Amino acid sequence: MQSKPIALTVLDIVSIIVLGAAAYLALVFAPTELVMGDVQRVFYFHVGTAWVGLLGFVLAAITGIAYLVTKDMKWDRFEVAAVEVSTMFFFITIVLGSIWARPAWNTWWTWDPRLTTAAVTELIYIAYFMLRQGLEDPEKRARFGAVYTLLGGLSAPITFMVIRLFRTIHPVVIGNASAEAQGGFSMTADMRTAFFFALFAFTVIFIDLLWHRIRLGGLQDKVEQLKLSLSI
Amino acid sequence: MSSTSPRPTFFKATMAIVQKDLVAELRSRELLSAMLVFSMLVILIFNFALELDIKVRQSVTAGVLWTTFAFAGTLGLNRSMAVEKDRGCMDGLLLAPVDRAAIFFGKAISNLAFMLIVEAIVLPLYALLYNEVRIFQPAFLGVVFLGSIGYIAVGTLLSAMSVQTRTRDVLLPILLFPVAIPVLLASVKASSGLLNNATFAEILTPLNLLIVYDVIFIAVAFMVFDFVVEE
Numbered sequence: 024m025q026s027k028p029i030a031l032t033v034l035d036i037v038s039i040i041v042l043g044a045a046a047y048l049a050l051v052f053a054p055t056e057l058v059m060g061d062v063q064r065v066f067y068f069h070v071g072t073a074w075v076g077l078l079g080f081v082l083a084a085i086t087g088i089a090y091l092v093t094k095d096m097k098w099d100r101f102e103v104a105a106v107e108v109s110t111m112f113f114f115i116t117i118v119l120g121s122i123w124a125r126p127a128w129n130t131w132w133t134w135d136p137r138l139t140t141a142a143v144t145e146l147i148y149i150a151y152f153m154l155r156q157g158l159e160d161p162e163k164r165a166r167f168g169a170v171y172t173l174l175g176g177l178s179a180p181i182t183f184m185v186i187r188l189f190r191t192i193h194p195v196v197i198g199n200a201s202a203e204a205q206g207g208f209s210m211t212a213d214m215r216t217a218f219f220f221a222l223f224a225f226t227v228i229f230i231d232l233l234w235h236r237i238r239l240g241g242l243q244d245k246v247e248q249l250k251l252s253l254s255i
Numbered sequence: 256m257s258s259t260s261p262r263p264t265f266f267k268a269t270m271a272i273v274q275k276d277l278v279a280e281l282r283s284r285e286l287l288s289a290m291l292v293f294s295m296l297v298i299l300i301f302n303f304a305l306e307l308d309i310k311v312r313q314s315v316t317a318g319v320l321w322t323t324f325a326f327a328g329t330l331g332l333n334r335s336m337a338v339e340k341d342r343g344c345m346d347g348l349l350l351a352p353v354d355r356a357a358i359f360f361g362k363a364i365s366n367l368a369f370m371l372i373v374e375a376i377v378l379p380l381y382a383l384l385y386n387e388v389r390i391f392q393p394a395f396l397g398v399v400f401l402g403s404i405g406y407i408a409v410g411t412l413l414s415a416m417s418v419q420t421r422t423r424d425v426l427l428p429i430l431l432f433p434v435a436i437p438v439l440l441a442s443v444k445a446s447s448g449l450l451n452n453a454t455f456a457e458i459l460t461p462l463n464l465l466i467v468y469d470v471i472f473i474a475v476a477f478m479v480f481d482f483v484v485e486e
Contacts, residue, residue: 143433156422157426163419170483171416
């Protein structure tokens with residue numbers, strides 16, 4: 024029996040601490056934005072979860088390629104873990120964005136290019152799970168999954184680029200916003216602290232969850248093998 | 256016929272597959288007729304759903320046409336790959352001493368041919384039914400062609416994957432539509448811009464996106480097709 028590594032336990036505790044600290048910085052420490060008020064505080068977690076969401080999708084595409092090259096199942100476990108954790112984070116991003124959009128844009132959802140591509144990205148990875156579910160052979164499942172994450176990884180960059188290609192109302196806080204962006208603001212030093220800490224905190228939490236999921240995948244495989252050896 | 260090499264050249268192998276598909280289709284006509292009837296039904300449904308009067312048509316023609324092509328395309332892609340799988344043709348093709356990429360290009364070109372034939376019939380019909388002569392400008396037809404290439408490239412790859420799953424027919428649109436969005440989005444933007452007399456600078460962005468994604472999808476599908484068909 025493989026026991027839980029100590030480093031993982033430490034990371035669990037660190038994750039909880041940084042999440043608490045990020046929440047404190049976002050909700051209490053950062054100054055209230057003048058125009059939007061307290062609802063702007065959603066921004067810190069919104070960008071934090073979006074960052075790890077996209078990070079996971081890019082990681083999944085890279086590990087997908089690694090699997091296709093090496094045919095080592097550990098990359099497949101990594102890939103599933105990255106997609107699963109990121110799909111969840113990206114969903115949180117969309118929900119948080121929606122909560123912010125209600126007071127800022129006066130609507131929960133609008134078919135803006137940025138929002139549309141975010142929804143499409145989320146759908147790609149839901150389709151990924153449906154693809155995997157339809158395949159029984161683990162080796163084939165891994166191969167097809169890798170190919171699909173690679174295709175999905177090609178669509179993730181447009182989610183970022185589209186904001187600059189098409190006119191959108193989604194604000195860009197870092198860099199130049201489109202002229203029609205609504206709800207943009209510039210950050211003060213304290214806001215920046217909260218912002219970067221949120222990015223850092225979610226990166227730590229992401230690594231922690233990713234590690235857990237990879238470990239779970241390994242255990243699942245082991246259970247399958249034990250079941251097989253029993254039935255023989 | 257001077258070459259006696261047992262390994263056919265890449266081009267020859269590709270063309271042999273295209274020829275096989277076209278001849279089979281010419282004899283059975285099951286794929287094209289299904290795609291065509293389906294396309295007309297989709298347009299018919301749009302007619303009721305959107306009340307396609309002259310004002311509405313101004314803005315939705317490109318969208319209606321692309322939705323129709325995308326749906327009809329999935330139908331064709333599914334069928335074309337299912338035929339290979341059902342009668343064990345795919346195994347035969349894989350056993351042939353040719354580059355796997357030739358199989359991909361062969362299938363993709365014949366799929367593209369079917370899609371273009373359907374488009375070549377649906378576009379004039381649409382023009383006739385809705386008195387829409389604007390669609391006969393070379394630039395618009397060029398965008399339709401470019402969009403079909405990208406859609407078919409990634410569609411051929413994904414249909415080779417979806418036929419091997421348990422949920423086969425249902426899965427292809429679910430896999431294909433979200434991935435093909437960049438191509439569809441760019442095509443709709445570019446073609447509706449052309450229909451509404453936009454300046455060249457305005458349609459340049461979607462056009463660039465379309466060409467970039469055509470190249471990316473062809474290149475990626477070409478590179479990974481091997482992994483999808485290997486047993």
